[in-house]
Amino acid sequence: xxxxxxxxxxxxxxxxxxxxxxxxxxxxxxxxxxxxxxxxxxxxxxxxxxxxxxxxxxxxxxxxxxxxxxxxxxxxxxxxxxxxxxxxxxxxxxxxxxxxxxxxxxxxxxxxxxxxxxxxxxxxxxxxxxxxxxxxxxxxxxxxxxxxxxxxxxxxxxxxxxxxxxxxxxxxxxxxxxxxxxxxxxxxxxxxxxxxxxxxxxxxxxxxxxxxxxxxxxxxxxxxxxxxxxxxxxxxxxxxxxxxxxxxxxxxxxxxxxxxxxxxxxxxxxxxxxxxxxxxxxxxxxxxxxxxxxxxxxxxxxxxxxxxxxxxxxxxxxxxxxxxxxxxxxxxxxxxxxxxxxxxxxxxxxxxxxxxxxxxxxxxxxxxxxxxxxxx
Ligand code: SAH
Numbered sequence: 250x251x252x253x254x255x256x257x258x259x260x261x262x263x264x265x266x267x268x269x270x271x272x273x274x275x276x277x278x279x280x281x282x283x284x285x286x287x288x289x290x291x292x293x294x295x296x297x298x299x300x301x302x303x304x305x306x307x308x309x310x311x312x313x314x315x316x317x318x319x320x321x322x323x324x325x326x327x328x329x330x331x332x333x334x335x336x337x338x339x340x341x342x343x344x345x346x347x348x349x350x351x352x353x354x355x356x357x358x359x360x361x362x363x364x365x366x367x368x369x370x371x372x373x374x375x376x377x378x379x380x381x382x383x384x385x386x387x388x389x390x391x392x393x394x395x396x397x398x399x400x401x402x403x404x405x406x407x408x409x410x411x412x413x414x415x416x417x418x419x420x421x422x423x424x425x426x427x428x429x430x431x432x433x434x435x436x437x438x439x440x441x442x443x444x445x446x447x448x449x450x451x452x453x454x455x456x457x458x459x460x461x462x463x464x465x466x467x468x469x470x471x472x473x474x475x476x477x478x479x480x481x482x483x484x485x486x487x488x489x490x491x492x493x494x495x496x497x498x499x500x501x502x503x504x505x506x507x508x509x510x511x512x513x514x515x516x517x518x519x520x521x522x523x524x525x526x527x528x529x530x531x532x533x534x535x536x537x538x539x540x541x542x543x544x545x546x547x548x549x550x551x552x553x554x555x556x557x558x559x560x561x562x563x564x565x566x567x568x569x570x571x572x573x574x575x576x577x578x579x580x581x582x583x584x585x586x587x588x589x590x591x592x593x594x595x596x597x598x599x600x601x602x603x604x605x606x607x608x609x610x611x612x613x614x615x616x617x618x619x620x621x622x623x624x625x
Contacts, residue, residue, distance in 0.1 A: 260385030284445035317389035330592030361425025363606035377608025428464035483538035536577035
């Protein structure tokens with residue numbers, strides 16, 4: 250078989266892998282064994298899989314592969330954050346970021362090469378959109394990070410240092426709009442949650458969306474991961490400017506979809522991300538308006554200090570302004586936290602991921618023509 254035609258196992262959730270193995274003459278339990286090798290031990294070839302019969306291993310070696318995206322570059326921040334630039338092809342790249350904290354290690358992964366949603370404060374938007382990442386490229390990021398973080402550690406690390414390199418949480422908050430690539434994102438989520446896959450609990454996997462309402466309803470039917478929504482404004486007039494998809498799916502519809510998601514999935518709460526832009530959305534009256542929208546609902550607000558990038562017209566709100574905003578929310582019974590900025594020195598903070606993207610969209614989603622680039 251031409252190596253280019255091999256099936257990448259990182260793209261197959263368990264039922265599809267069972268079918269694939271059956272076609273090679275194997276049994277369902279062989280698929281589970283394979284998953285253990287791939288996800289628990291990080292195997293990337295079939296030779297070592299000695300508990301699989303040799304003929305099956307040979308057929309796998311001929312027709313399948315375990316291939317994560319190739320690394321273009323790695324940067325480590327002074328605060329321990331690591332950013333990888335990964336190759337989408339010879340010319341284009343996307344990024345993923347690992348954020349170590351004392352109690353957890355969060356991996357932030359991408360779902361698309363670029364983004365078509367055109368949010369005015371986001372560096373990814375500036376580059377435009379090229380294509381969706383495949384399931385194997387999405388899962389491959391986690392597989393690769395687990396392996397690379399192991400390689401980064403050295404023999405004389407303390408237990409605490411080693412724990413700091415464990416991926417305990419995955420957030421789809423890198424480049425791209427995950428709900429515009431549902432077809433590839435949903436199987437990837439299933440592999441992240443599968444006991445034989447990465448075995449992550451549903452509360453440790455978070456999908457963040459700019460607010461594609463119909464896709465939130467679809468997501469509710471297909472998975473139960475934690476949901477985060479990029480709200481950024483308490484009213485439609487302002488949100489239309491900051492997050493143009495709001496013109497198609499205004500705030501009231503978006504919030505309804507969020508509460509539906511929680512009902513369907515028996516979820517605890519939705520996290521609303523709110524980037525703090527000086528003089529734009531950070532006034533106390535806007536905090537009070539936001540509180541009126543969310544009060545009484547299972548919602549948490551995560552205030553994100555704006556991270557600047559070249560060419561932006563926005564500035565970050567001052568720390569006292571952010572605190573005041575948070576306090577206005579808290580006083581009205583709305584849970585609110587401020588996201589600590591990490592990896593800023595290597596452009597790895599929220600909204601700074603750019604990679605290398607060749608724009609293929611003539612008209613961006615959210616402006617005039619809405620509906621391109623959203624894959625069912
Ligand atoms: N497209 C999805 C996934 C990206 S998540 C979404 O919009 O939710 C990245 C988060 O960082 C989003 O909440 C996004 O709005 C926020 N963000 C974008 N640009 C930013 C910037 N310059 N500074 C801080 N946060 C930013």
